[in-house]
Amino acid sequence: MAGKTLYDKLWDAHVVRHNDDGSTLLYIDRHLVHEVTSPQAFEGLRLAGRQPWRVSASLAVADHNVPTTDRSQGISDPVSRLQVETLDSNCRAYGITEFDMNDPRQGIVHVIGPEQGATLPGMTVVCGDSHTSTHGALGALAFGIGTSEVEHVLATQTLMQHKSKAMLVSVDGEIGPGVTAKDIVLAIIGEIGTAGGTGYAIEFGGDAIRALSVEGRMTVCNMAIEAGARCGMVAVDDKTIDYVKGRPFAPKADVWEQAVAAWRELKSDADAEFDRVVRLNAADIKPQVSWGTSPEMVAPVDGAVPNPFKESDPVRKSGMARALEYMGLEPETPITEIKIDRVFIGSCTNSRIEDLRAAASVIKGRKVAASVKQAMVVPGSGLVKRQAEEEGLDKVFLEAGFEWREPGCSMCLAMNADRLESGERCASTSNRNFEGRQGHGGRTHLVSPAMAAAAAIAGHFVDVRSF
């Protein structure tokens, strides 16, 4: 019999019961809660007269709606304010730990989970947010759920699930200088497509993934959902354990060694079999820039916008043509000739300290191009912001002409005041380039923090490797 995949091990450890119809009742260790997808779940709980099953499993934070400017006046948009206040009052009513908007630990839910040690190797982690796949970087089974499932987890600490198929995405060899985790994952999505991972749990492996820091692995796992997979994961190694050690919610001395011993098992067995294996050669991956309205529409920075007339599949062809029209791009335009209006460095994909360091190292001593209307940095959490300020990164950004903001989801999805105007073009370190994602009519190009920083200085995309 073949050995177990990492996914098998995580799954098997959380089976409460197998149902006759082939579904499984799966136990959930950690439930992250934010303001957008939880109010209706709490309301459902209340209407049914139910109590949360285990409040200590939940950790809540407001991130989607919060302003990234001065917070002393609260949230000016009354609809956003009500949603954040509703989270506050629900957490108070049920005794759920919450980092409220003015807590120094507040931040994007997928940044603060690992940062606090609230998400750990071996856990099942869920949140009413598709980018929950991020936490799989720690060797956890982490996936996004809808609001009905949020309510189900609150009420039962379980979910009724069907096991996915297992896919290994192996990135072999070494990436070149100037190529980052973001470029790796964009290249993967470009390769397998936005539905390539649908129905699969993806394990990311290979030398290039192992060589990434845990933060880099989070960037990769974050975008598993952009490849269609609900969860992405990376095997536990020394980096994982070093990352977790000493974090506020991490196991304390008395059980630390026991936890580490268990976590060391969290890797696929050598003889494990996957339903699908995809291999990429790391050396072939160049800095990536998305040109369209789906994350699979990416090109290397030294490439060009594709020509729909060269596409044979009719559905793809019309999709490309629509995307180019929306993006205001002509076929075969070199990527480096695309000029930008705004730059956004942030989001659960790329707002951690290493991301800010990478961007700052490109910017240092340079100025944002006069043609760029706005360049902003939105740290992933209050603690990331503080760390960056201790390192003087805020000054590097401010001196270059960037805005230095308070933490939150911000212009990744423009639920707060941070957004693109119609027709504006943005170099963004976020995860989705969907139509209207960053604002009605806004045009998003997904890039790494270093590439976004270089674009801010040049006013158009440039190859950061020769910048």
Next chain:
Amino acid sequence: MQPFTTLDGLVVPLDRANVDTDAIIPKQFLKSIKRTGFGPNLFDEWRYLDQGQPGQDCSQRPLNPDFVLNHDRYQGAEVLLARRNFGCGSSREHAPWALADYGIRAVVAPSFGDIFYNNCLKNGLLPIALSEEAVQQLFEEVEANPGYRLQIDLPEQTVTTPSGEVLRFDIDDFRKHCLINGLDEIGLTLQHADEIRAYEQRRNQQAPWLFGNG
């Protein structure tokens, strides 16, 4: 949950692949703390010529005459015919809420985003995956025949076209059972409360750090 058994519904075709949940219901409408009222903002950016805001009276807004949902022949549609990877992207359950609130009871496509697919089933909305070829054929038939309807039978797992052609679809038994009977899944799970507690006790022995502070 509203039960779903059979439906004889007018079909509206949305001829685009990779329709994401941001397109189904744009972010500004996610600020609501309610489950209802999202229908007027379904496909808001495509459906209207102006930029929609929460709380607006949509009946006064300029409609995009090119968008298929605004065509006279598709008014009252209950079946949405779509292309591959429909509902990809965010986990927002507001997407099926908006479809259901608008009056859509079933979505037929070659494939769906995983989270969206799950979310539909919790809201009495039936996602039906058919082959690319079958979907292509349905697109052609809908375009050619005004008033085109499909008969959907969940217990039998069939879609029947006006010409009498029967297409079968798959759905797992548990979800089918819940949908047909409009069952509350939480209530069903809580029937296994003893097993959940037993799991917790067992797990707490092996991995006590999982049950610490939170």
